Amino acid sequence: MSSRREFLKTSGALIVSFSAAKVAGPFGVEAQAAGLYPDPDFRQLDSWIVIHEDNTATFFVGKTDCGQGTGTAFRQMMSDELDIAYDKTTCVMGSTHNTVDQGGSGGSDAIQTDGWPMRRVAAEARRVLLDMAASRFGVPAEALTVSAAVVTVKADPSKRVTYGELIGGRKFHVALTGANIDATTGIARVKPVQELKIVGQSPQRYDIPAKANGSLKWATGVRPAGMLHARNVKPPVAGATLVSIDESSVQRLPGFVKVVSKGNYLAVVCEREEQAINAARQLKVKWDKPATAPFPPSEDLFKYMRGATPTSSSNPIVVGNPDPAFASAARVVEADYDIPFQGHTAFGPAHATADPSNGQMTVYSNDMKSYGMRNGIASFLNMPREQVRVIWMEGPQGYGRTAADDAGFEAAYLAKELGRPVRVQWMRNEETAWDTKGPAFACTLRGGLDAQGNLVAYDYMARSADYNHLGYNEADTVLIAQLMGARRAKPATGSAATPSEMYAIPNRRMTMHVVSLPLVWETPVRTGNLRDPNGPQSTFASESFIDELAAAANADPVAFRLKLLTASNADDGGFKRARSIAVVKAAAELYGWDTRPSPKPRQSGNVLTGRGMAYAFRGQTVVAEIAEVEVNRTTGHVWVKRLVCAHDCGLVINPEGLKRTIEGGMLHSLSRALYEEVQFDTEKVTSVDWASSPSLTHLDAPAKIDIVLVNGDPNPQRPDLPDYGAGETSCTPMIAAVANAIFDATGVRLRRVPFRVARVLAALKAARV
Amino acid sequence: MSTITLKVNGASHTVDVEPSTPLLYVLRNDLGLEGPKFGCGLGQCGACTVIINGVATRSCVTATSSVKSEVTTLEGLAAGGKLHPLQQAWIDEQVPQCGFCQNGQIMTAKALLDRNPHPTDTQIREGMARTLCRCMTYYRVQAAIKRVAGGGV
Numbered sequence: 001m002s003s004r005r006e007f008l009k010t011s012g013a014l015i016v017s018f019s020a021a022k023v024a025g026p027f028g029v030e031a032q033a034a035g036l037y038p039d040p041d042f043r044q045l046d047s048w049i050v051i052h053e054d055n056t057a058t059f060f061v062g063k064t065d066c067g068q069g070t071g072t073a074f075r076q077m078m079s080d081e082l083d084i085a086y087d088k089t090t091c092v093m094g095s096t097h098n099t100v101d102q103g104g105s106g107g108s109d110a111i112q113t114d115g116w117p118m119r120r121v122a123a124e125a126r127r128v129l130l131d132m133a134a135s136r137f138g139v140p141a142e143a144l145t146v147s148a149a150v151v152t153v154k155a156d157p158s159k160r161v162t163y164g165e166l167i168g169g170r171k172f173h174v175a176l177t178g179a180n181i182d183a184t185t186g187i188a189r190v191k192p193v194q195e196l197k198i199v200g201q202s203p204q205r206y207d208i209p210a211k212a213n214g215s216l217k218w219a220t221g222v223r224p225a226g227m228l229h230a231r232n233v234k235p236p237v238a239g240a241t242l243v244s245i246d247e248s249s250v251q252r253l254p255g256f257v258k259v260v261s262k263g264n265y266l267a268v269v270c271e272r273e274e275q276a277i278n279a280a281r282q283l284k285v286k287w288d289k290p291a292t293a294p295f296p297p298s299e300d301l302f303k304y305m306r307g308a309t310p311t312s313s314s315n316p317i318v319v320g321n322p323d324p325a326f327a328s329a330a331r332v333v334e335a336d337y338d339i340p341f342q343g344h345t346a347f348g349p350a351h352a353t354a355d356p357s358n359g360q361m362t363v364y365s366n367d368m369k370s371y372g373m374r375n376g377i378a379s380f381l382n383m384p385r386e387q388v389r390v391i392w393m394e395g396p397q398g399y400g401r402t403a404a405d406d407a408g409f410e411a412a413y414l415a416k417e418l419g420r421p422v423r424v425q426w427m428r429n430e431e432t433a434w435d436t437k438g439p440a441f442a443c444t445l446r447g448g449l450d451a452q453g454n455l456v457a458y459d460y461m462a463r464s465a466d467y468n469h470l471g472y473n474e475a476d477t478v479l480i481a482q483l484m485g486a487r488r489a490k491p492a493t494g495s496a497a498t499p500s501e502m503y504a505i506p507n508r509r510m511t512m513h514v515v516s517l518p519l520v521w522e523t524p525v526r527t528g529n530l531r532d533p534n535g536p537q538s539t540f541a542s543e544s545f546i547d548e549l550a551a552a553a554n555a556d557p558v559a560f561r562l563k564l565l566t567a568s569n570a571d572d573g574g575f576k577r578a579r580s581i582a583v584v585k586a587a588a589e590l591y592g593w594d595t596r597p598s599p600k601p602r603q604s605g606n607v608l609t610g611r612g613m614a615y616a617f618r619g620q621t622v623v624a625e626i627a628e629v630e631v632n633r634t635t636g637h638v639w640v641k642r643l644v645c646a647h648d649c650g651l652v653i654n655p656e657g658l659k660r661t662i663e664g665g666m667l668h669s670l671s672r673a674l675y676e677e678v679q680f681d682t683e684k685v686t687s688v689d690w691a692s693s694p695s696l697t698h699l700d701a702p703a704k705i706d707i708v709l710v711n712g713d714p715n716p717q718r719p720d721l722p723d724y725g726a727g728e729t730s731c732t733p734m735i736a737a738v739a740n741a742i743f744d745a746t747g748v749r750l751r752r753v754p755f756r757v758a759r760v761l762a763a764l765k766a767a768r769v
Numbered sequence: 770m771s772t773i774t775l776k777v778n779g780a781s782h783t784v785d786v787e788p789s790t791p792l793l794y795v796l797r798n799d800l801g802l803e804g805p806k807f808g809c810g811l812g813q814c815g816a817c818t819v820i821i822n823g824v825a826t827r828s829c830v831t832a833t834s835s836v837k838s839e840v841t842t843l844e845g846l847a848a849g850g851k852l853h854p855l856q857q858a859w860i861d862e863q864v865p866q867c868g869f870c871q872n873g874q875i876m877t878a879k880a881l882l883d884r885n886p887h888p889t890d891t892q893i894r895e896g897m898a899r900t901l902c903r904c905m906t907y908y909r910v911q912a913a914i915k916r917v918a919g920g921g922v
Binding site for chain 2 (some may be wrong): 066067068110204205207208209211212213214215216217218220221223254272273274277345346347348349377394395396397398425427650657660661662664667668670689690692695696697698699700701702703705
């Protein structure tokens with residue numbers, strides 16, 4: 001107890017009240033006092049900012065970093081508002097006991113939503129410090145100037161005081177207001193964009209040196225004293241029922257501690273990691289297969305999806321009168337597009353370590369939604385949430401995978417069962433087969449062109465296999481809960497998606513359905529939020545189809561898009577139309593786009609070249625991307641030789657950091673375009689490792705990537721220029737851009753993702769290319 | 770269990786493990802070295818890469834008892850308080866996103882450049898081909914390697 005108090009006292013800005021009252025709980029009289037890990041109060045300035053005596057500052061934010069360097073951006077924004085040098089600050093992120101609950105990561109909202117309270121509280125701290133200095137010098141605050149955390153009397157520069165001298169090591173005790181954490185504010189106002197000095201620069205990410213020299217402490221490396229290692233034993237067939245366990249098959253193995261099972265959840269716990277791995281492999285278990293197949297084989301997936309009765313359907317979105325417009329169209333084009341389930345396939349499998357010392361539960365995790373996991377685990381273990389905390393640490397990024405952090409729940413459950421710290425890590429085959437997946441989409445698009453090649457009618461029909469979508473660390477939907485028998489009465493509806501473009505089409509209908517696979521619970525083919533959850537799928541369909549329509553109209557694909565974008569003046573509050581036009585033009589200019597219809601005239605030689613564009617938005621962030629490909633007609637191999645991205649996310653905090661994130665996003669979707677597909681037979685997922693679940697490699701890296709950061713706002717200098725999320729949008733149009741480039745090079749339209757060599761070669765041969 | 774002595778990053782360590790224990794678990798769990806990571810346990814991804822006898826070696830599929838020469842891990846690359854040029858290039862180029870794979874990227878690149886200090890672009894691609902990254906930092910990894918290779922290491 002005392003050591004924990006010491007830890008808390010030294011770990012930062014804490015508004016901690018220690019209650020002596022014992023509470024009754026699952027640990028009876030041994031339970032620790034309630035209130036040991038209370039929520040830091042977001043309405044207290046001290047929860048966000050600590051000024052140290054050495055005139056440095058620490059910022060505490062309720063965010064986690066998914067590898068994009070958001071912590072560096074937070075420091076820039078808060079340093080700027082506080083008027084302190086960037087390198088005199090540090091940032092603490094994502095642990096539930098010492099940072100306010102900003103939800104961790106999700107929805108690319110780090111800068112666009114959560115950056116605002118950070119800026120406002122930093123501005124408020126600056127205001128309070130200036131007031132303190134004003135009192136000290138007996139002058140009004142307006143008579144002061146501040147730079148690099150030093151306050152000076154304008155009229156008498158000999159009168160100066162540092163932030164550290166004003167408050168170092170002490171608390172502000174300043175209350176903030178705001179209906180919720182996103183609205184948190186003090187009295188001070190944030191600076192106009194023109195006064196920001198650190199925002200817009202590119203300090204190097206503070207986390208990178210420790211990642212390059214091996215000194216970073218990751219969630220995978222936490223080892224509390226007395227820690228045990230656990231490995232799961234998963235059902236060999238999806239939906240199988242555990243009948244019996246022969247514990248004698250492992251009891252004599254070295255280091256064996258315990259077999260833990262409940263329902264169909266099964267784990268083996270040993271002293272050492274390699275012992276747990278071995279024991280989990282040796283354990284003899286009898287499972288009963290389910291009476292019916294859990295899913296159709298993946299090669300029949302789209303036939304199944306198109307024939308299934310939807311579990312839910314959105315009301316169609318209709319503009320104009322599509323049916324008469326189709327009837328009078330000079331030409332109607334129709335095409336189906338199929339995108340399979342694609343895995344998060346995190347580079348390192350799910351892992352967490354849980355420590356049940358003193359009747360509490362501390363979980364060390366890379367969960368992007370650490371706050372949600374804390375609540376979920378407390379509920380799952382029936383513990384008061386004040387006794388549970390999640391310490392967020394860095395981990396292998398899964399781009400949404402850890403939003404449903406199964407391993408954290410498993411570690412906590414096992415630690416409670418064993419009464420000792422337990423580390424759980426999934427094996428590669430578990431992670432690849434059983435992680436959450438981006439939903440498969442089956443889309444049908446129809447377009448009607450008039451005699452002049454104008455798009456006059458458009459019909460978008462999407463079906464996604466997204467029923468029982470997971471992703472928020474709910475105590476009754478994480479995998480361990482499902483395997484133990486938890487069944488939510490109403491599984492999450494899931495969603496399909498509308499195309500994310502601003503094309504002005506006079507007659508348009510969009511229809512979205514969600515379908516379910518036969519097995520809803522305890523299934524490895526379960527969906528979660530994969531980096532822009534539906535965007536790459538729906539945009540593959542919609543932006544491929546626009547390209548098909550442009551070809552049908554014998555129009556240049558960029559000119560065709562611009563014509564559709566400029567056919568209306570109607571815009572939204574974020575000027576998405578104006579900014580869409582700007583990025584499409586900027587990408588074409590940066591690439592050096594030669595205006596002509598696709599495909600390119602028939603080429604000779606083995607290697608065919610072509611270029612394709614696609615554009616999309618996510619929220620208010622708009623991007624246009626161009627892929628230049630080389631297609632080898634004898635092997636079917638596709639190399640994306642060059643990528644161009646024009647990207648508008650409003651105010652840019654760290655341009656170099658943003659460019660790296662855009663590069664990563666584009667190549668992530670390039671991997672989805674060329675390789676990624678979750679395959680399964682009628683019993684199990686057969687994509688289980690990097691051989692059966694291939695991913696992009698160094699051989700696929702483009703020779704050149706060009707990025708232009710666009711500010712397409714009609715008033716680009718406005719002082720309140722907003723910042724929008726940038727973690728996902730660069731993923732959204734890439735698959736379509738590649739497909740459009742392959743069409744340009746070969747005249748062959750690929751409508752089924754991914755574009756693996758065999759599929760490309762078969763399509764080329766069928767078209768006699 | 771049996772007693773095995775390993776030389777790692779210049780220091781000798783004696784551990785008591787099953788001889789077949791993959792070197793990765795000994796490095797991480799017994800010696801507390803966090804550079805090498807578990808990614809697949811199958812020798813497919815490169816997260817666990819260490820250098821033994823100048824060869825980039827996948828420690829997740831290397832039996833501890835089979836190790837007869839000194840092991841160098843990511844922690845052992847810096848010398849005299851100075852980062853290895855590749856590590857510095859990784860910072861200068863701002864290579865990592867999450868960074869979990871970068872042990873494999875840096876260690877594989879080091880073995881590549883030790884063998885061939887001035888590789889062509891194709892040799893870099895092929896030499897790095899089996900070292901995976903799910904944040905897809907390949908373009909920046911290659912740029913960082915070229916920085917060092919061009920600098921005449």
